[in-house]
Amino acid sequence: MSGLDQVPFGNVDFVSNPEPRCPCVLLLDTSGSMAGEKIAHLNHGLRTFAEELRSDSMAAKRVELAIVTFGPVAELQPFTTVDAFAAPELNPQGDTPMGAAITRGIEMVNARKAEYRQHGIGYYRPWIFLITDGASTDDVTAATSAVRDGEARKSFAFYAVGVEGADMAKLATIAVPSRPPLKLRGMSFRELFVWLSNSLGGVARSQPGEQVPLTNPTAPEGWATAG
Numbered sequence: 001m002s003g004l005d006q007v008p009f010g011n012v013d014f015v016s017n018p019e020p021r022c023p024c025v026l027l028l029d030t031s032g033s034m035a036g037e038k039i040a041h042l043n044h045g046l047r048t049f050a051e052e053l054r055s056d057s058m059a060a061k062r063v064e065l066a067i068v069t070f071g072p073v074a075e076l077q078p079f080t081t082v083d084a085f086a087a088p089e090l091n092p093q094g095d096t097p098m099g100a101a102i103t104r105g106i107e108m109v110n111a112r113k114a115e116y117r118q119h120g121i122g123y124y125r126p127w128i129f130l131i132t133d134g135a136s137t138d139d140v141t142a143a144t145s146a147v148r149d150g151e152a153r154k155s156f157a158f159y160a161v162g163v164e165g166a167d168m169a170k171l172a173t174i175a176v177p178s179r180p181p182l183k184l185r186g187m188s189f190r191e192l193f194v195w196l197s198n199s200l201g202g203v204a205r206s207q208p209g210e211q212v213p214l215t216n217p218t219a220p221e222g223w224a225t226a227g
Contacts, residue, residue: 013081014119014121017061017081018120018121019061019062020062020121020122020123020124020208021062021063021064021081021112021116021121021122021123021124022059022062022063022064022123022124022126022127022200022203022204023063023064023065023066023079023109023112023113023123023124023126023127024063024064024065024066024126024127024128024129024196024200025065025066025067025068025079025105025108025109025126025127025128025129026065026066026067026068026129026131027068027070027098027101027102027105027128027129027130027131027132028042028067028068028069028070028090028131029069029070029071029096029098029131029132029133029134029163030069030070030071030090030091030092030093030094031070031071031092031093031094031095031096031133031134032071032092032093032094032095033092033096033133033134033165034071034090034092034133034163035092037187038092038133038163038164038187039090039091039092041187041189041190042090042131042189043087043089043090044189044190045189045190045192045193046087046088046090046193047087048190048193048194048197049087049193049194049196049197050082050085050086050087052193052194052197052198052201053065053082053085053197053200053201054082054083056197056201056204058201058204058205059082059197059200059201059204059205060081060082060083061081061082061083061204062081062124062204063081063082063200063201063204064079064080064081064082064112065077065079065080065082065085066078066079066080066105066108066112067088068101068104068105068108069090069101070096070097070098070100070101071092071093071094071095071096071097072093072094072095072097073097073100073101073104075104075108076088076090078108079108079112095137096132096134096135096136096137096138097136097137097138098130098132098135098136098137098138098140098143099136099138099139099140099141099142099143099144100138100143101130102128102130102140102143102146102147102174103142103143103146105128105130106128106143106146106147106150106156109126109128109155109156110155112126113126113155122208123208124203124204124206124208125154125155125156125157126155126156126157127156127157127159127200128147128156128157128158128159129159129161129196130158130159130160130161130171131161131163131184131192132160132161132162132163132166132171133162133163133164133165133166134165134166134167135166135167135170136167136170140170140173140174143174144173144174147174147175147176148176151176151179157179158174158175158176158179159175159179159182160174160175160181160182161181161182161183161184161192161224162181162182162183162184163184164184164186166183168181168183182224182225183224183225184223184224185222185223185224185225188222188223188224191222191223192223192224195222195223
């Protein structure tokens, strides 16, 4: 039996596309408070995000996206390369179990990195990107500890964005001081996702381990203000 024959079916993408991966998991608040204009703009922003990344041939091969929604917590999209990603239609319901969502996202990142190592795939530092308009309705103590530990180990980079109504003070206790939470300007979801696409594309065009200068994460132009 050849080495190719031994590759599990679920990881055949590593054979057809051995490019290093830039994983990003989106933690998206879909609780009841996101109903109406917020969820509509978030859905539009996600479609823009997919289109922008697909237009970058290198990012399409290297960036992997996953989505965890919370309200309740659900792994809506496992990690997949951008060329196979279709933006889902999000529907708001339930409360805001942010702590459980963060924990799930970190678990997914750790599991995906283990798969990369198992199959000899290089990878960039993963991004975990949280978007919420409220305050957590569950305990975030364990999640906060996991964020701080992962950031200290450079296991991933954690970003938090608060939509109108978000508890920015609480988000600040979860995020690391060097990367404080940002507050979205109005409904600027599209501008946020264009920035995120450009940032991930810049990473994808670099070499794994290379330091890539990003747009100032404390004051991205056009879509956010400091929390």
